[in-house]
Amino acid sequence: MFRLTTIAALLLASTAASAEQFTVKTNSTVAANADTLVLLVSPENLNANPQLEAISKQENFTAGHGKTLTWLAPASPYSQYQRVVLLGTGDTAKLTPYQASLLGATTARTLKGSAASTIQVDATLLNLPFSQAEFLAQVSHGIDLASYTFSRYHTDKKAETVRTVHLLSAEQSATEQRLVQLNALSEGVKLARDLTNEPGNGxxxxxxxxxxxxxxxxxxxxxxxxxxxxxxxxxxxxxxxxxxxxxxxxxxxxxxxxxxxxxxxxxxxxxxxxxxxxxxxxxxxxxxxxxxxxxxxxxxxxxxxxxxxxxxxxxxxxxxxxxxxxxxxxxxxxxxxxxxxxxxxxxxxxxxxxxxxxxxxxxxxxxxxxxxxxxxxxxxxxxxxxxxxxxxxxxxxxxxxxxxxxxxxxxxxxxxxxxxxxxxxxxxxxxxxxxxxxxxxxxxxxxxxxxxxxxxxxxxxxxxxxxxxxxxxxxxxxxxxxxxxxxxxxxxxxxxxxxxx
Structure with missing residues (x-):
């Protein structure tokens, strides 16, 4: 389960709204300890990369929007990771910020229950119709919202695992600025969810x-x-x-x-x-x-x-x-x-x-x-x-x-x-x-x-x-x-x- 450790606790302190801990890395930097790579790919990317094309054909993966293929024990150049999740974007020319957030939601649900703890999100293969900073911030927004849970009243809940998500960005400053805005928005949505999920005696x-x-x-x-x-x-x-x-x-x-x-x-x-x-x-x-x-x-x-x-x-x-x-x-x-x-x-x-x-x-x-x-x-x-x-x-x-x-x-x-x-x-x-x-x-x-x-x-x-x-x-x-x-x-x-x- 994802969690944003930098969010201050709500007044309803025992409400467990899961979220993300985001850090931003430049293209020249790779999260050295990442165990999972989420690689965003379009149909064009598959055709241009022989290795991706081969595994995609083997698994009938077309890189349609929101479609995923999990590759365990991947070969070089991805061998440093325990798993690679290929996440399809569909036709990138038709992508919108909202659709980018849906890709984040898919990421959260795909990795739910997995052993992934440090995740690198890589969109460098994509030719985007809007800024990479906006795209990555929206992906993180989707991860955050789709990872939400309300477990305040569960007495048998297990300790939550904090997952760190690294956003590989060539626009580090712009990505960080946009993350501030969208993280604030995520907090607002989750606050509204917490209040609405509360029973009448809460x-x-x-x-x-x-x-x-x-x-x-x-x-x-x-x-x-x-x-x-x-x-x-x-x-x-x-x-x-x-x-x-x-x-x-x-x-x-x-x-x-x-x-x-x-x-x-x-x-x-x-x-x-x-x-x-x-x-x-x-x-x-x-x-x-x-x-x-x-x-x-x-x-x-x-x-x-x-x-x-x-x-x-x-x-x-x-x-x-x-x-x-x-x-x-x-x-x-x-x-x-x-x-x-x-x-x-x-x-x-x-x-x-x-x-x-x-x-x-x-x-x-x-x-x-x-x-x-x-x-x-x-x-x-x-x-x-x-x-x-x-x-x-x-x-x-x-x-x-x-x-x-x-x-x-x-x-x-x-x-x-x-x-x-x-x-x-x-x-x-x-x-x-x-x-x-x-x-x-x-x-x-x-x-x-x-x-x-x-x-x-x-x-x-x-x-x-x-x-x-x-x-x-x-x-x-x-x-x-x-x-x-x-x-x-x-x-x-x-x-x-x-x-x-």
Whole structure:
């Protein structure tokens, strides 16, 4: 198992998120003690090298993207290694940075369970369409993310083996610089995964807030609003959702001010456990997954960590409204009318439509107090989004074409895919209440009316909503994900904040 020994321990100290220890070597230097060589090859490389061509033909290896061939006890000039892993890139002209990260993920899974301890990654045979520094850093990023595990609660876990990965680079300084950025991003993704993988008795509003306070060590400003602060600010929607729990709600605000530009705002839904309230979730498999209903808030905190760790030259504020949606004699009820921070009254049609209530107050608070130039929220919000596009895409809602373009561009680059879904005022009658300003649910178009509900709490700021229901968890190891929490949104939001106009 891989591990990055230079990463500081998280607040959840016994969480075992595996990673890499990376060093960078120049082309003229070889890791003298490396026992394993990962040699990246294209189909053209095989044809140009008689030795590689011979072994490839013998094993029907074509060097297609992500295809591997493990060569044990290799002959000269590779005889110093115990094993050589030939890793195919496919047509190098078509390679992208994301595909390079997938090659890293393949490397991690290929070597999992092997005796490899010191690995040299060699891409010198390749004719790359972008810099070698970017390619190698992305490979390391993929190794890191695909090596992640969550074993905090395993009492019989064995001691982890630290594997060192040497990146053979002709662009040493540039590779090291890019590694700093991508290692920070990896940390952010893994932080989001750790938080989302935690059970309900491990993560609740108070412990989430404690984890957020760790970002002060990176130079971020962190504010935790407790019940009294929420009441003073008039954030009645957050208070209503959290009222039924013995663990009171919070709102965490993390500000990374890497420049003096007007800030961007990102807002994440943080329902640390969702019973559905008095509209109780009755399917066992559904309620079991509700430990992940704070994946939006986890993605925001992971993004803020990634930005602060790499000292990004951006001004971003992250908002994480946090609550447990529980049943008790204090819990809010179907039919109740609550008042949000902007003064609008909301009739509670379903206590299981609680996430939008948290977001409503946080969106209004973000716009009113920080005057951001754009706001993006991220939330595991609706089952109807899963019915529409499954876990293949996040649902994207916005009426601002410029912001839509920015998010689509960021999503395409990191391959956290989004699909635009309709958002139109003709659906507003579904949110009309007989006794209040709004209902908290519509009657038919669930994902779209949920997004439309949120727009009622953003007045003048360009706004987009990302529904990541279905994206927050993975049922298997695939791509950059491992089974369990994916950290979806950290890579997308980080890319967006770094490139937004």
């Amino acid at each position: 993560i609740y509003p108070e412990t989430f807030a404690k984890q957020a306070l760790e970002l002060r060590k990176l130079g971020a400003k962190v504010t935790v609003m407790d019940e009294k602060a929420l009441e003073k600010a008039g954030l009645g929607a957050i208070l209503a959702v959290g009222r039924g729990s013995a663990r009171p709600p919070r709102m965490v605000i993390v500000h990374w001010e890497g420049n003096k530009q007007q800030p961007l705002a990102i807002v994440g839904k943080g329902v640390t456990f969702d019973t559905g309230g008095y509209n109780l979730k009755t399917q066992g498999d559904s309620i079991l997954r509700m430990t992940s209903d704070m994946a939006g808030a986890a993605a925001v905190l992971g993004t803020m960590h990634a930005l602060a760790k790499q000292k990004a030259p951006v001004n971003v504020v992250g908002f994480m409204p946090l609550a447990e949606n529980m049943i008790s004699d204090r819990a809010y009820l179907p039919g109740d009318v609550i008042r949000a921070g902007n003064g609008k009254t909301i009739e509670i049609i379903s206590t299981d439509a609680e996430g939008r209530l948290l977001l409503a107050d946080a969106l209004w608070y973000a716009e009113t107090n920080f005057k951001p130039r754009a706001i993006v929220d991220i939330a595991t919000l609706t089952g109807s989004k899963v019915g529409a596009v499954g876990s293949y895409y996040a649902g994207l809602f916005s009426n601002d074409d410029n912001l839509l373009g920015q998010i689509n561009q960021a999503a395409d680059k990191v391959q956290e895919k989004v699909w635009r879904l309709p958002l139109t005022d003709e659906m507003l009658p579904e949110l009309k209440s007989r006794i209040a300003d709004l209902r908290n649910t519509g009657s038919t178009t669930g994902a779209s009316t949920a997004a439309l509900f949120l727009t009622q709490f953003v007045k003048d700021t360009p706004f987009a909503h990302l529904d990541i229901a279905g994206n927050a968890l993975s049922s298997s190891n695939k791509g950059l994900h491992t089974e369990g929490a994916t950290g979806f949104g950290v890579r997308l939001l980080t890319e967006w904040t770094l490139t937004a106009e």
